[in-house]
Amino acid sequence: MDHLGERLSALIDGELGAAEHERALIHLAKCEPCRFEADMMRRLKRRLTGLGEPEPDLDFMGRLMARPGMDSPFGAGAPLGSSRPLGGFPEEPTRKAPERREPRTSPERYVPVRRPEDGGSVRSPYFSGGRYAVAGLAVATALLGSAFVAGGENPDNAPVVEPRLSDYAVEHAVTSRQIPVVDPATDPVVAWPAGIPRTSERASDPNETTR
Amino acid sequence: MRRGGTRSAISSLVVALCVLLGSAATHPDASEVPAEGGDGGMTVLRGAAEADGRVAYTAVRGLRGPQGTLAVRVVSRPGEGLAMAPLGAEEQPFVVRSSSALETLDESLLAMLEHTYRVVEAEPEELDGRSAKVVEARRADDTVAGRFWVDEATDLLLGRDVYDPAGDPSFSSRLTELRLGDRGWPEDTLGDEPWGDALDHTEREELRSEGWTLPEHLTWNLRLVDARSTHHEEHRVVHTVYSDGLSQISVFAQRGKLGEEHLSADQNGYVGTGTGGGGVTTGHETIFGGDVGQYQSMWQANGFVYTLLADAPADLASSAVTALPGPEGSSGFWSRVQRGLSRLGLV
Numbered sequence: 001m002d003h004l005g006e007r008l009s010a011l012i013d014g015e016l017g018a019a020e021h022e023r024a025l026i027h028l029a030k031c032e033p034c035r036f037e038a039d040m041m042r043r044l045k046r047r048l049t050g051l052g053e054p055e056p057d058l059d060f061m062g063r064l065m066a067r068p069g070m071d072s073p074f075g076a077g078a079p080l081g082s083s084r085p086l087g088g089f090p091e092e093p094t095r096k097a098p099e100r101r102e103p104r105t106s107p108e109r110y111v112p113v114r115r116p117e118d119g120g121s122v123r124s125p126y127f128s129g130g131r132y133a134v135a136g137l138a139v140a141t142a143l144l145g146s147a148f149v150a151g152g153e154n155p156d157n158a159p160v161v162e163p164r165l166s167d168y169a170v171e172h173a174v175t176s177r178q179i180p181v182v183d184p185a186t187d188p189v190v191a192w193p194a195g196i197p198r199t200s201e202r203a204s205d206p207n208e209t210t211r
Numbered sequence: 212m213r214r215g216g217t218r219s220a221i222s223s224l225v226v227a228l229c230v231l232l233g234s235a236a237t238h239p240d241a242s243e244v245p246a247e248g249g250d251g252g253m254t255v256l257r258g259a260a261e262a263d264g265r266v267a268y269t270a271v272r273g274l275r276g277p278q279g280t281l282a283v284r285v286v287s288r289p290g291e292g293l294a295m296a297p298l299g300a301e302e303q304p305f306v307v308r309s310s311s312a313l314e315t316l317d318e319s320l321l322a323m324l325e326h327t328y329r330v331v332e333a334e335p336e337e338l339d340g341r342s343a344k345v346v347e348a349r350r351a352d353d354t355v356a357g358r359f360w361v362d363e364a365t366d367l368l369l370g371r372d373v374y375d376p377a378g379d380p381s382f383s384s385r386l387t388e389l390r391l392g393d394r395g396w397p398e399d400t401l402g403d404e405p406w407g408d409a410l411d412h413t414e415r416e417e418l419r420s421e422g423w424t425l426p427e428h429l430t431w432n433l434r435l436v437d438a439r440s441t442h443h444e445e446h447r448v449v450h451t452v453y454s455d456g457l458s459q460i461s462v463f464a465q466r467g468k469l470g471e472e473h474l475s476a477d478q479n480g481y482v483g484t485g486t487g488g489g490g491v492t493t494g495h496e497t498i499f500g501g502d503v504g505q506y507q508s509m510w511q512a513n514g515f516v517y518t519l520l521a522d523a524p525a526d527l528a529s530s531a532v533t534a535l536p537g538p539e540g541s542s543g544f545w546s547r548v549q550r551g552l553s554r555l556g557l558v
Contacts, residue, residue: 143557144548146551146555147548147549147551147552147555147557148548148551149551150551150552150555158466158467158468158514159446159466159467159468160467160468160469161446161465161466161467161468161469161516162469163448163463163465163469163509163516163518164443165507165509165518167443168450168461168463168518168520169520170403171403171405171406171450171461171463172450172459172461172520173305173307173403174307174313174403174404174405175313175316175405175437175450175452175459175461176459176461176522177293177307177313178274178295178522179281179283179295179297179305
């Protein structure tokens with residue numbers, strides 16, 4: 001019994017005519033080696049086809065195909081990333097499931113998108129409310145943690161300063177056109193600006209207050 | 212009958228509400244800004260500001276605050292400045308040089324007065340034997356917040372009172388023994404001017420983006436009227452002036468922290484000055500300089516040291532301090548988180 005030989009690959013590729021196709025199938029039913037070889041060729045073809053078409057990110061595809069009225073994923077739509085927030089739109093009843101445009105051969109992942117006409121929710125299980133809760137909790141925890149760390153005591157590298165109260169008093173006196181004064185109970189005269197000699201020492205010198 | 216009674220009660224309630232609302236509409240809150248009404252008195256006050264830069268005079272300025280009085284000899288020389296020395300003192304006088312910065316500040320203060328209060332001219336009075344025009348700054352509830360006396364003959368400002376919300380005078384200034392001419396001007400004194408580096412809006416925004424807290428608005432009636440900076444030992448110091456048109460509050464801010472070798476922190480971790488600027492207080496809202504009323508306060512917060520000097524009623528100065536970043540004191544979890552959020556610019 002002659003084996004199928006090169007006709008086997010033509011059979012796998014669907015290139016045989018109807019009569020030839022029928023004869024080849026009859027032969028496969030009776031010939032174990034040809035059946036084994038045909039099976040191997042089909043597997044190999046699937047594998048090669050799968051390598052030739054990379055699996056796109058499901059979320060990416062979902063966002064592209066979910067655009068209403070968008071025929072081409074590369075049409076004049078909104079920029080990538082702006083069409084849908086992370087996690088998808090919780091309420092989008094008019095969105096349709098993405099349609100496959102090219103024959104995709106196995107292996108491929110099944111995306112369980114339920115359609116409105118099926119009577120179920122259109123929300124993908126990938127974007128369920130639980131994920132929102134977890135994401136929110138994570139963000140809140142990170143924010144509180146960052147704030148707690150940032151709210152610590154002054155960093156040690158902050159310089160120790162001695163504000164020049166006497167200079168400040170002069171600046172304030174200039175802008176308010178007044179003379180800064182001290183407690184008349186302790187000293188009846190003005191709190192004289194720095195650098196100007198005084199006739200008496202005050203009981204409490206405001207210049208010392210910066211230390 | 213019951214239905215009639217209910218209807219009557221509802222009608223009474225509606226009438227009462229209308230009366231209440233009408234009363235509220237006709238008696239606005241004192242802190243309502245701006246106070247409604249004309250500002251006819253501003254012409255008199257602007258004339259006084261103009262006269263201050265035109266008329267040479269010598270006088271005694273008497274100051275009265277909540278804790279005492281002070282008499283200062285003043286000599287004004289247009290184009291040169293204002294010399295002040297305590298009466299009877301032998302030291303060199305303190306001279307405020309005339310400058311465009313001060314002229315601009317005067318305009319801002321007048322604009323702030325006009326914005327915050329209703330400024331009206333009242334019946335003229337005599338002050339120290341001189342006829343004076345009287346101008347009142349009235350709050351939204353028509354209570355008097357400030358009163359000015361302007362000399363009929365020279366247009367110079369003879370007197371000024373600032374009143375607290377209860378109507379009691381907080382600060383009072385009187386010009387007595389007025390003589391025209393600048394005899395007694397201290398020729399050898401150089402004098403002082405405001406710090407030269409004025410900060411415009413863009414520069415203030417840049418500083419804010421670098422973490423500086425420079426509010427444009429402290430409380431309902433305290434707004435920023437001037438901002439300038441200088442450097443002390445290569446550290447920038449920013450001076451912001453807030454005013455309602457009657458009182459002035461200076462806030463000095465600089466990066467850093469206070470040394471604790473002389474300023475020990477209290478139990479709450481507060482680091483700052485106490486009464487009179489010495490020691491440490493448990494809060495930062497009540498620090499009196501112990502003078503005729505100047506308010507002094509210094510504290511550190513968020514990597515900055517703040518110093519506040521004010522010639523203002525205690526409640527106004529206190530509200531200004533409270534409006535600024537609070538002192539680092541509380542070490543509780545939420546206080547620390549709130550401080551962190553503030554430092555991160557999120558609140």
